[in-house]
Amino acid sequence: MIYGDNDSTALRTYAEKLERFDQAVRFVRGLPEFVPAPVNRLTIYQVKDLDAVQTLYGGGGVGGFYIARASGSIAFVPRDAGAQYRTDLTPDVIFFHEYAHHLMYQRLNAAYPPWLVEGFAEFFSTATVESDGSVAIGKPALHRAELLTGNYTPLPAQVMLAPRRGKMQPLQFAQMYGRGWLLLHYLTFNPRRHGQLDRYIAGIQSGTPAIEAARTAFGSLSKLDNELDSYMRSTHFDYVVVPAAKLHSTAIEVTPLRPGVAAMMPVIMQSKRGVDKKSAPRVAEQARRVAAGFGNDPEVQRALAEAEHDAHNEQAAILAADRSIALDPKLGDAMLTKARSMMRLAAGVGTASARPPAVIDWKPIRAQILMANRLDPDDPEPLMLYSSTFRKAGEPATPSANQGLIYAFETAPQDMGLRWRAAGALLAMGKDAEARVALVPIAYNPHGSDTRDKAFDVLDKLQRGDRPGAMALLAGNLSTPTKGDHKTKEKHDDGGDDD
Template sequence: MVRKILVLLLLVMLPGVAHAQWHEASTDHFVIYSKDRPERLQKFAETLERFDLAMRGLRGWKNDPVAPAARLTIFVLGSTDAVGELAGDSMVAGFYSGRASGSVAFVPRVSGTDTFDLNAQTILFHEYTHHLMMSEFANAAFPAWLVEGWAEFHATAQIQHDGSVTFGYAPNYRAWGLLSGNPLPLERILGGNLGKMTDQQTDSLYGRSWLLTHYFTFEPSRSGQLGKYIRAINAGKPASEAMTEFGDLRVLNRELDRYLKKPSLSGRTVPASAIKLGPIRIRPLTEGEAATMPVRIRSDRGVDEKTAPRVYAAAKKAAAPYPNDPAAQGVLAETAYDAQDYEGALAAAERALAVDPASMQALIYKALTQMAIAEKNKDYKRETWSAIRKTLVAANKVDPDNPEVLILYYRSFVDAGQAAPAVARDGLYRAYELVPQDRGLRFQVAAMFLDDGKPEVARALLVPMLQDPHSGELAAQAAKVIAEIDAGDTKAAQKDVATGAGSAQNPPPKAGTAPDK
């Protein structure tokens, strides 16, 4: 008994263990949820904001205001095991999904045991670089090695004691991929001919991609070559031709090997004086929010026909004690919709709106449910869809730049078999501007331009997906549509672009970017 008491006292004395509560940190670029002490969350949020601003400063990007709904939401889980379980892959240490319904990242609170392990900060910096790169270069095409090389280059950034941020550190956790004898030749990496890779080759891709990015960034004799290579690809040249900008690849390979053996590598520091942090707001979650947070995390990760009913059952149990908590009822509405209990979804949404008429989650899931019911009943009467649009207009008044609302407003015409007016079409493109990371949305906007008789615009939207390492099957679909556009077969292109657009129009799994490993 005495031993148990001592153990309990020890736990109480350990920082961050006892009485941990869920908190939210809201910043200019992030919304973070973590079951931790406020001061630790404050420091974590400051680190992320400092990294964002330093990367913008390093690359010369503007720090334009980010729409609230376009910020990245981060869920901090207890461990890498928890992240792997959520991802369905024990090898995944953190993952990100860019989508119009809200871009999300899932990272562990603690990970990595020594210099050669991935840690939570590195994982998040890597994933956020993907997010920011797609925001800054929405319509540019990059080969897979450069997408991952950029992410690895920025992932090793270090926040110094004076608040400055230094870029250029080596990713020691990629040591095997860098020193394993190059199982992936430069011709395959730079030429975009990756094909199916072994685990060793995948590890080599990440390591060599970091090395290439670092070398082209700091080596004076190679100045300008990377820019020419990228411009050639975006001008329509295949990567296998564009790589001639680097000259003899055997020479480049020898240079890389020598560069890697240097006792120290160059870096670049963004001074603290150039980093102006905005406000960071920390608040404890309500009891209802905290009770439903585990369910929200599972729902935001994505569900399917098998998992949706289980998540919904958990949501009903968690939200039941909090009928007047709009956040808890919003989670319940979302999970009910995913499980196709439309009556339950509407009831939960109405309970949330009775307390908070501006609850965006409740307004969105009320509209989604209304649309699902109308389609299930094959009800395409104008008055039915006008009522649905009233819900969406109310949501738009709360947040004019919520991309999901803009998409649903456009869909409310297309799904009803009506011609979308200019305001709806403009809204769909605005949603794409806000969240270019959503690949399904990219297809949907391309479909709109094809219908408008602007195949060249549709083509330009799809080209960046061709070598995107995270596009999965959509990359092949994009290539098919582009080939049909080039052949002048607009009807076939319109038919096939709808397949990709379906991932935006029918969002049950809420899936997005494939996890990095």
């Protein structure tokens, strides 16, 4: 799904470009085409320019960003990036970078180190859809030229391939994007290096320390550095062209938004991005103004319910959710918002009459969640929320709640917060090996340093046979959110977390 405020012809062209890119990447990687479940489909918000992206992000230095969530992954990209020179970020580079993240995380069944996560996105970000319908993949990442060829000390492989990003300086983390692209490109197109990347990933996945896996797969890291420095000075970089005959056209439907939804779109985007204590009341007020004129639009009322809940106006959120459900009984999102507000009201969150979990009647709350689950049994979000009610109640999760949580994780492996919770459930069920598989991608995630370091700590305890310690760490941090943000950096990055 792509939302944009430009004309239908431009949106159609944009969508066709994405479809061709998607097919070309799958062809190059040898992946079968498949129709993703609704939860694994990406929603793209194409906003006006970089300023609009950065306003939504909440800071500068960002060209676009991607958030992997069980409730539905989203990306924000600009229509105009202000590119003037060959080394500037273009809208296509940003767009393809973020979509490449989605393709990688859509089937996240292996440990991808930070350099590879970003190098993968950079490798595919330079794709071009040619006039004959073919797609070229693997062209040079000219937008990374400054940090690759400028007056900077190259990022050593010893540092880039280390397991923990915390060992990098902020400038080195910014360099990782370009150096990661360079290494992936080199491993892809140098015949003498074929197969080494697969061996490296397999080594990490099997539990081999990252540096040891790198040395086993790549050999001497100092020699690899020298080869990369030489490769960087190349005057020609190979790339592959996927012929148009290998791709096919896809039916694309462009539909104008209903007036109410169009008016509510700024609120919807901000809510999807996420709000804080400062912005939530402002967004809720904006939502009320819009919703006042569209009382019969279920999606407008759903968006109002979410905004009111984010601002801790629980009674107003429930009323808006009820209006939304009455207008469209299949709006599961509205049901879940209502359930969340019911939980806060029952617990007296934010009031002087806070109630302990043990005296809360959880039956109506769980019944509300199960209504959403019955609408779509494959939707991971109701399963996640249902499982969380047992944790909030201080009760052991039922076997069905644990099984539901694990199924949610299998359905939406891209959500790092869900992975964390699933790892706790797996460990509690005695499935240590499966818990480790769930945790490793969190430990190697480029973003979210707190949760990443905690995942390493849990893995260390499991390695030493300290199951109680591992379970205590998981249980003590089950509420830790991991938004899974990824952002296309423009030039320097301050090394801060995206969460």
